[in-house]
Amino acid sequence: MAGWTGKLLRVNLTTGKCASEPIPDAWLREYVGGRGLAARYLFEELDPTVDPLSPENKLIFATGPLTGTSVPSSARYMVVTKGALTNAITTSNSGGAWGPELRFAGYDLVLIEGRAPKPSYLFVYDDHAEVRDATRYWGCGVFETEDGLRRETGLPNLRIAGIGPAGENLVRFACIMNDKHRAAGRSGVGAVMGSKNLKAIAVRGTQGIPIADPESFLRAVWQLRRQMNENPSCHAFGELGTAATIDMTQAWGGLPTRNFQQGQFEHYANLNGNSIRDTRMYRNKACFGCTIACGRVTYLGDAWNKFLVNTHPRNWRVAGEGPEYENAWALGADTGVGDLDAVLKANWLCNDLGMDPISMGSTLAAAMELYEKGVLADDQVELPLRFGSGDALVRMVEATAYREGFGHELAEGAKRMGEKFGHPEVFMGVKGQEFPAYDPRGFQGMGVAYATCNRGACHLRAWTPGAETSGVFPPHTTEGKAPWVINEQNRSTAHDNTGICLFVAFAGGPIESLVPCTAAATGVPFTIEDFVKIGERTWNLERLWNLNAGLSRADDNLPKRLLEEPHTSGPSKGVVVRLEPMLNDYYASRGWSSDEGRPSPEKLAELGLANL
């Protein structure tokens, strides 16, 4: 049996040099792929104290060993860099078809260094890679850029990951978009790409992906497919999309509303999975090889021209994709906007202009709070930033991407904006990154999950609401939550490393099912214990990198509002987050020091990280 090998494409934008190199065998076995491997490279090569927008920062696109294979939902790649929003290590994950295409071209990772002297794109066709002029695409939206690159190259199947105007303009929460509607969304990875003058990475691959033991692999894949098909969640995701979650968070009082000033939103039913499916959806849509198909292809209602106030005609689209649950919340409940058309429109704008809708909505919500409280006056904003204003939502999304008017302030994210206007307390997030759509006063476990996530506030590393609403433990207690979160973080990290979508775990395919797939694909007899250890190793490596970047226990904190201001009504009435006991428990259970949360020498030795 041929040995398992990995290939990295190293691109220096300053010199234009592209070269491939083998990935060290030991790293493959220690980290499996994706996020873990990329963190290992970053640990090896990048000074964690550099300015994230300087040419010294490095930007890694990483697939896993299952990306592009016939394992269901094998579409994922991970973007790892020093985040423009967070100054911490990023782990921004995306689906679509770009990741698989990169593997078809023969690469597992792409590592970008330096800064191009002018707007450029990276063109990869199997083993041919070159940096090309992209001047003509600078200023263009994501959709136009993708169509343009396909036309220019004459390759209709070219797959493109790139940035929109937001990334070019260094919006702190700019995304990297691929396949038009899929996003490596969080932490400002798009701003890092923009700072490198890199508009896009366009990939066409025509090669197969080597599988060490095809028979065992197919058996494992079909076992997983059967499991998923028999699981009702798998079908529910396809039917109602992720936005169905809004009913659950609303019911438990954990749907953050108007910048976390309330825990329930009176118009939640306008934005949920049923409303989207029944009134605004052409069809659902799947990423590469996915049997879930949670994507929504959507259109506007009859009043499609309602939210054109002051927007540029080139952004007047009347069809697009989404929103997912997170976006329906951030652009909807969190800004108090209950009009689904405004949310759809804002969501499409985020996709085309290349911005993270979570941070966008949350930053706008913080600005709305400042406006409603009189901190921002009418002469500072082009239109009133009232909670619930669809006009303000749509226009300010656009203005942020172009840094027009007050959009220039929003483009800095809620933390920097709040500080600038003397009200840091309006920032709702961790490590500079805005919260996603779960109020930890409704789901206590999310408090410690948010506080400890290496990339800043995140719901995808340990999602507690499922366990907290199904009897594993109650939502408002703290007991046992830290160890549960740690185990989830380790498992989801190993899951991420394989290149498979996390939703597989929610749809009948826990990580245990991915272990035999990975073992058969790579020829390495991984066990579930190996996987959890790989996840823990990756998590600790990321933590070490963050500590070296200057982060500490002070950055594992929550805003005062969550710790001291309970909701006054609803199911989570009277609850605040008791973070301190959970955090102490977390550090101890992790084997980290209680002062700064540094992994102990014993822990590092156990994980094989002692010499780093």
Next chain:
Amino acid sequence: MAGWTGKLLRVNLTTGKCASEPIPDAWLREYVGGRGLAARYLFEELDPTVDPLSPENKLIFATGPLTGTSVPSSARYMVVTKGALTNAITTSNSGGAWGPELRFAGYDLVLIEGRAPKPSYLFVYDDHAEVRDATRYWGCGVFETEDGLRRETGLPNLRIAGIGPAGENLVRFACIMNDKHRAAGRSGVGAVMGSKNLKAIAVRGTQGIPIADPESFLRAVWQLRRQMNENPSCHAFGELGTAATIDMTQAWGGLPTRNFQQGQFEHYANLNGNSIRDTRMYRNKACFGCTIACGRVTYLGDAWNKFLVNTHPRNWRVAGEGPEYENAWALGADTGVGDLDAVLKANWLCNDLGMDPISMGSTLAAAMELYEKGVLADDQVELPLRFGSGDALVRMVEATAYREGFGHELAEGAKRMGEKFGHPEVFMGVKGQEFPAYDPRGFQGMGVAYATCNRGACHLRAWTPGAETSGVFPPHTTEGKAPWVINEQNRSTAHDNTGICLFVAFAGGPIESLVPCTAAATGVPFTIEDFVKIGERTWNLERLWNLNAGLSRADDNLPKRLLEEPHTSGPSKGVVVRLEPMLNDYYASRGWSSDEGRPSPEKLAELGLANL
């Protein structure tokens, strides 16, 4: 019978005030409409010495009494102002459906004064008129702006005349475009509009047009329709479009090639009416109420992505309209480009970005001559400006509109560009305006027609090639041409004043047929003699205005190339233009002084202009 009245909409952009006022009855009778009336207003109100791009300049949109009626081809309006390209009075004429819509709204003329404090558009709905914010459209192409305004207002039948990026950027030969593909093309009227921060005039009208004697009117209209239907030229225009003319000018050695360095173009057959119809045309297209339908709706060939070199993706259109004969020549033969796809693409770009393709092509041809002769070096241009380069053609059209790179020089027109680079002799035109597509060495009469046209070089005021190739007089002689040109100028000017397309005269409807239509429409018993006198009056009034602006006999001249350098081959071999004798004859026959060409007091008295 109700008296004939006229209504002018006066808009002051500086104050935003819109008001309607009656047009003096005497002026209506003395000038009938359109171009004549507008010249009368300009003479009355505008200091001819102002900078054309200053707020002091005035910009008039003028229809005629037949515009929008059931007379065939009644689509025309005229734009009269001080030209940004010429410093002379402009008479830029356009079809489509905007002019009729203005009359349906109840107005005959719109007079624009001042400068708006920010990008604005004028909205007219019957007797409601207001200046509105157009910030969102600034930077947008013509097509996007038109679609946007229709969406914004919710009026699908809104008709729009406006400018593209070229007008905003004060390109000296920017057009005013209406109905996306129709142009008030010449002399830089779009730059004047841009200098006023006026992006567009959007009009919706729901009223009828009063006809003094409906029965006589319909009888005259049907007589004209019959005449035209029985005339083969009428059908030939619809079948092959104006580009069929290229075969004739090529045959007579009067097709200016490579900036008038040759009189025949070896690839002419790629660009003619047959090639366009047979290989690139979906269908022909008519303006409002037109029975000729000379417009071409066109597409690109298989190699549609051939000319994307360095162009912005937002300009990658694959369908559009045109080219007309003039554009096929200016963007084709004059630049030496024989590739029809490059010409189509460049023509569409001119339409969407809002530039005159004649001046564009001719200015580029002058730059190509400078490049080929080594005056322009490779480090001054982004790509080689070689005659015949489709890449250079397409990209430089775009670059000119945005004033990018060397496009900034081209945007000044050939005269200013040639002077700047020390070679004024490469400018082929009169009064700063580039020639259209007839080489006066092939058609001698065009020499005096070009030299004496009030708006600078123009083929539409007295078109001699028809008479010179059909036995009226030979092409290379001078005898009798000045009086013929004068008569044509007077007749075509009266024709223009009615609001009817000049092509009607080529398609079986001479001005004699328009006299009874106008008489019946207005209730004034005009005769053909009245009409010729009205034309002569208008012509002399324009001349007076130009003289007051500082123009003189020195401006009624031709470039040295036409006067001294004969072609060395082809049917016009050895011929130069003998302008002097024709010009002397012209001045004498006009009753103008021989020194500066000033109308004599007797002539002014005869025309009723003595007191001006």
